[in-house]
Amino acid sequence: MAAPVTSPAKSSDGIYAGLGPRLILPTWLVIGCFLALPIGIMLIYSFLTKEFRGGVVWEFSLAAYDQFFFNRGLFGDEAPTLEWTYITIFWRSIWQAALATLLCLLIGFPTAWFIATRDPKTRSVWLFLITIPYWVNLLIRTISMKFLIRDNGPINEFLLAWGVIAEPIHMINTDFAVMLGLFYSYLPFMVLPIYSSVERYDFALSEAAADLYASRWTTLRHVILPVVKPGIIAGCILVFVPSLGAFLAPNLLGGAKNFMIGSLIEEQFKGNAGNWPFGAAASMILLTLVMLVLLLYAREQGKVGVK
Amino acid sequence: MKNRKIDLRYFPGFSPLTWLCLFLLYAPLIIVMVYSFNDSTSITTWGGLSLRWYSEVFYGLEAEKFKTATLNSLVIAVVASVTATLIAVMAATAMVRTGGFRGQSLSFALINLPLMVPEIVTAVATLIFFSTIGFTPGYLTIVIAHIVFCIPFAYLPIAARMQGIDRTYEQAAQDLYATRFEAFRLVLLPLMTPGIISGFLLAFIISLDDFIITNFVKGAGVETLPTAIYGSVRRGIQPNIMAISTLLLLVSIMFVTLSYLVGRSGETPK
Numbered sequence: 001m002a003a004p005v006t007s008p009a010k011s012s013d014g015i016y017a018g019l020g021p022r023l024i025l026p027t028w029l030v031i032g033c034f035l036a037l038p039i040g041i042m043l044i045y046s047f048l049t050k051e052f053r054g055g056v057v058w059e060f061s062l063a064a065y066d067q068f069f070f071n072r073g074l075f076g077d078e079a080p081t082l083e084w085t086y087i088t089i090f091w092r093s094i095w096q097a098a099l100a101t102l103l104c105l106l107i108g109f110p111t112a113w114f115i116a117t118r119d120p121k122t123r124s125v126w127l128f129l130i131t132i133p134y135w136v137n138l139l140i141r142t143i144s145m146k147f148l149i150r151d152n153g154p155i156n157e158f159l160l161a162w163g164v165i166a167e168p169i170h171m172i173n174t175d176f177a178v179m180l181g182l183f184y185s186y187l188p189f190m191v192l193p194i195y196s197s198v199e200r201y202d203f204a205l206s207e208a209a210a211d212l213y214a215s216r217w218t219t220l221r222h223v224i225l226p227v228v229k230p231g232i233i234a235g236c237i238l239v240f241v242p243s244l245g246a247f248l249a250p251n252l253l254g255g256a257k258n259f260m261i262g263s264l265i266e267e268q269f270k271g272n273a274g275n276w277p278f279g280a281a282a283s284m285i286l287l288t289l290v291m292l293v294l295l296l297y298a299r300e301q302g303k304v305g306v307k
Numbered sequence: 308m309k310n311r312k313i314d315l316r317y318f319p320g321f322s323p324l325t326w327l328c329l330f331l332l333y334a335p336l337i338i339v340m341v342y343s344f345n346d347s348t349s350i351t352t353w354g355g356l357s358l359r360w361y362s363e364v365f366y367g368l369e370a371e372k373f374k375t376a377t378l379n380s381l382v383i384a385v386v387a388s389v390t391a392t393l394i395a396v397m398a399a400t401a402m403v404r405t406g407g408f409r410g411q412s413l414s415f416a417l418i419n420l421p422l423m424v425p426e427i428v429t430a431v432a433t434l435i436f437f438s439t440i441g442f443t444p445g446y447l448t449i450v451i452a453h454i455v456f457c458i459p460f461a462y463l464p465i466a467a468r469m470q471g472i473d474r475t476y477e478q479a480a481q482d483l484y485a486t487r488f489e490a491f492r493l494v495l496l497p498l499m500t501p502g503i504i505s506g507f508l509l510a511f512i513i514s515l516d517d518f519i520i521t522n523f524v525k526g527a528g529v530e531t532l533p534t535a536i537y538g539s540v541r542r543g544i545q546p547n548i549m550a551i552s553t554l555l556l557l558v559s560i561m562f563v564t565l566s567y568l569v570g571r572s573g574e575t576p577k
Contacts, residue, residue, distance in 0.1 A: 015481055019405050021401075023397045023401035024398055024402070026397055027398045031455055034451055038436035041432070041435055042436075107328045108328070110324035110328075115325065130332070132560060137515070137516050138518065140552040143536075147339060148335045216315075241425065262427045265428075266519075286425060290423070
């Protein structure tokens with residue numbers, strides 16, 4: 001845990017000493033009551049019986065998880081077999097998020113490296129340019145992407161006009177569009193952590209490698225990458241985790257065939273499905289996945305040793 | 308061998324990839340901006356420059372709807388970000404300035420909880436919670452949900468700033484018989500101002516930006532700008548959406564630039 005650094009001299013902490021619990025109380029009240037507690041209630045809901053058209057009946061039931069993992073036939077009286085519908089949706093989400101993360105890494109790493117090797121003044125301008133799009137409304141960015149890649153959108157018009165293609169490329173409502181949307185949504189998240197680890201990289205290491213006749217790319221693979229690995233992992237987590245539960249990109253760019261976790265959950269509450277316990281169960285499964293990833297990350301960080 | 312000059316920082320292809328990255332980030336936004344000035348009822352064909360879609364936004368059929376939604380968004384963002392900033396200042400003082408207390412690392416985890424839980428899960432949990440305790444969805448539920456996820460965004464720049472301020476300033480004040488509260492209000496708080504402002508601005512943008520959580524906890528009648536835009540876009544992208552997007556884009560960029568400048572102008576006096 002990155003607990004704040006306390007100063008060496010204990011006496012200098014004197015001024016607000018003892019006020020900690022009182023000052024942190026509002027945070028506990030707000031986040032505790034309105035996020036931690038709700039997650040607990042959501043866990044309970046996932047074990048309740050559904051009421052038709054939303055809501056629950058307060059009666060213990062494993063139906064939600066059963067529906068997620070098992071198929072008991074149309075009337076529920078057949079021998080249970082593994083239900084693939086929802087596992088497939090989760091698997092597709094993981095796969096799409098992983099592809100988007102990979103693409104972000106391929107573009108993000110060179111960008112971060114390039115920026116970190118500029119002189120300090122130029123660096124801050126570059127960083128600022130990379131961060132701006134992140135602060136632009138995600139819905140608007142997703143709409144822009146949708147507009148761009150339509151069958152008769154600017155990209156296709158441009159390529160048609162220049163004679164590169166004879167037929168418009170169909171991109172919207174495909175897996176590719178979803179991946180592109182996720183990539184576009186979270187690209188800045190990849191650049192920033194890699195940048196901060198490249199910035200701390202000691203170029204004496206590269207010099208040493210060059211003196212030992214390592215080529216540029218050998219140095220990159222065997223010297224630089226191991227050193228900046230923490231930044232790369234952090235960037236991958238920051239892209240992968242929100243991509244996994246994303247709603248806007250799959251919903252607006254993917255269409256009905258390319259369902260992902262976010263849309264599946266949303267449909268249980270806002271859409272026609274109206275099955276709250278099932279939505280709660282799917283959310284719990286997603287939350288468990290994300291927490292697993294974060295735990296693995298924390299363990300990895302512990303191994304590397306934070307300076 | 309001595310005078311071979313290789314720039315070890317240079318990798319062939321990295322510079323074009325950086326420009327590609329910048330291009331990919333900005334091209335969609337710029338194209339939407341350009342098309343928002345399109346004088347044509349179809350979003351596809353180019354019919355020359357005009358401001359007709361902007362006048363459509365302000366005076367057209369959907370103008371009333373978007374005006375109300377914008378007002379809702381602004382009110383919610385102001386209330387949520389001011390509250391979150393207050394809570395974050397107190398939390399940062401507790402975490403950085405009190406020299407440790409029981410449950411500090413758990414508190415740190417709690418502050419960051421909204422960042423770790425996927426948004427859709429937060430949305431579901433909040434909806435279920437309000438429905439269990441019998442809160443009618445509406446303004447209040449939106450504001451509460453927004454305060455929760457704004458806290459970590461306000462906290463980060465505030466805590467970072469506070470860590471950079473030397474404790475000796477407040478000690479000096481106390482040596483001159485200032486009370487704890489006076490030392491806080493007259494010494495620490497003024498030094499904190501840039502951090503507090505950037506924290507507030509970030510929280511404000513994050514609140515303005517949110518779609519999915521708002522969509523879950525809003526009542527039937529209340530729309531914020533993102534939910535209103537989403538409602539329109541589901542029926543296809545109309546040109547007026549592009550004009551609204553451009554306006555919102557400019558507002559966001561203005562806020563971030565402001566936050567950046569404020570954060571830089573107040574680099575800690577050493």
